[in-house]
Amino acid sequence: MKINQIDFHHLGMRLKAPFANSLTTIQDRELILIEIRDEDGVVGWGECVAFSSPWYTEETCGTAWQVMGEFLVPLLLGEIIDHPGEVNERFSIYRYNSMAKAALEGAVWDLWAKREGRSLAATLGGVREYVAAGVAVGAQGSVQDMIELVRQRVEEGYQRVKVKIQPGADLEVLGPLRKAFPHLPLMADANSAYSLKDIDRLKALDEFQLLMVEQPLAVDDIMDHAKLQERINTPICLDESITSFEDARRAVEWGSCQVINVKLGRVGGISEAMRIHELAMQREIPLWCGGMLESGISRSQHIALASLPGFTLPGDLSASSRYWSKDIITPETFVKNGLIHVPTGPGIGVHVNYEQVEAVRIRSQRFQATK
Template sequence: MIKIKTITLYLISKRLKLPFSTHLETVNDREAIIVEVTDHQGFQGYGEVVAFSSPWYTEETVSTCFHMLKDYFIPLLKKESITHPNEVTALLNKYKRNQMAKAGLETAIWDLFAKRQQMSLSSLLGGSKTKISSGVVVGTSSIKDAISQIESYLADGYQRVKLKISPDHDINLIEPIRKQFPNLSIMADANSAYSLKDIDRLKALDQYGLLMIEQPLAHDDIIDHATLQKEIQTPICLDESIVTYEDARKAIELGSCQVINVKIGRVGGLQTAKQIHDLALQKGIDVWVGGMLEFGISRAHNIALASLPGFTIPGDISASSRYWDEDITLPEVTVENGYIEVPKGPGIGFDINKFSLEKSTVFKESFSLI
């Protein structure tokens, strides 16, 4: 049995090195909630709530997640006992949705359990890779800045780039970048900016040999995406539409996509993320690990997940230094020749930079489960 003694929530905030822009929002300062779970023997596990400060990506925010953790999920753990982290999702699903709040707590318990077992989180999940390939997101609307960023990222060894697009900023962005980098592996992320009325415009993107186009249509749709995929050659990748295992199963059966972006926070934790990976592997659907402008703790969980065999496309897992002057983990995540080493140490394999964590903490609250 996992006997949790205390759970501490840290509300933190850090300024990004560069603003991150989509057609929906520009993020300058990144807030998050760090979840610290301590057991009776003093082992500590860490998770990270990756919701944004405003509900532009999903309905969740940092504030709503703090509320759900404090008033519902942590009290629920106080009432119920668990023996393995794969039991946490079913327990928390007593309450609907709120996937990112659930994931922050669930991943902390996975880390705690792995440390208690003296196993790496990667091994505990069934990961087989010793290193993972790394991709990067270009979050700017300026073509000049995008080309400059890509040149820098290629020099650092990143293996693919993702461009943020919308109907008024797609061909005019992709065309000059493809001309400048004819062999570059490019994917485009639309964040639901298009509708079926834009089929001809989306068809026009086929000529640029994109790796995929991510979430072109509505955030909660799988029906129209199936229609669109029949009309375009570029593989569709679903992101926001896949919130549960059932979403993934139905999307695959309908032919709504050829690729799924798996984000631990979006699907409610590692257990569901692994189930989606296993299903996709069985059905011949490509998967990759998506990013959320994370701090080092969530980045570490992403690395462990990406070590599973089905994750063959470079994920949005980049070096800590791309976002932060100082991350909250030690060592910081680094990329060498396009790859990130999978830690072999217990749990997530990274220590917590307590000084950086405390310096970034805006508010902190602890809860006793005794």
């Protein structure tokens, strides 16, 4: 297929409620949608999930816009692409910028699957008709507020609840939560709020029988996570530390984690995520799909990924209505009996609601092939 045109759409969306973790609080969410058109007029969609500021990774919407436009788009525009797996290879001449790369690569995967007349899930080797829905609950004003919100999410059918923790708001939150919900599949995400000095505090989490503790230590510290895992019983899950297949390989070999959270934007796209999946299958490391406070485009890609056999744990895959008054896809993602149906239509299997895109669009930019 020959790539003839690429459009960037910079969106400004607003979450229904602020989402707080140990590092920041978000309510206004910028995103960049990617629309790629081939010479036959078939369109693929991708999404850049970088945040407005570099609190989660070093990328931002601004840096991604520039890197995609100046460096990555020229590697695709007017080019013949036989398989989306080639995109990663083309992009490998530039370092990092995973979210920028994943946005464009994801759009090529959608385009290619549409041309093949197959769903993205089937294209990737998905085996599930439904994926389990989990939910992340941000930090709340009080423990009572947290318990009430978790109760609401459980009633909505979510199969696993994740809460955000940090020193001083960990044992104090998880103790009452575990007491209120003795059998709930519960986990905690620290977003790197601890260091090895906090080992006793982290060891104390063992009594709550958490499914896992996510990213307790620094982003770039695969070694200290291995030391911590030796000392605590709660399985460690890595999120921010895993930015590539190589990170995943090192983490698994050194015993830094027992679980991996895969986010397409963070690891640089679908091809890299598939390599991590293959490794995880070989090493029997359970995977789950994270969420990025994303729109329905990135979520649909994550749902397709979560249908693969190695994704054995419920991810942060929630209904559109969990985040947005109105998502930019139709049909919106919904959760029934704790499950999300994996779309079977071509590509990501959902349509883009152009009217809604225009309603929240801040700016756009078009690139056209000249050859």
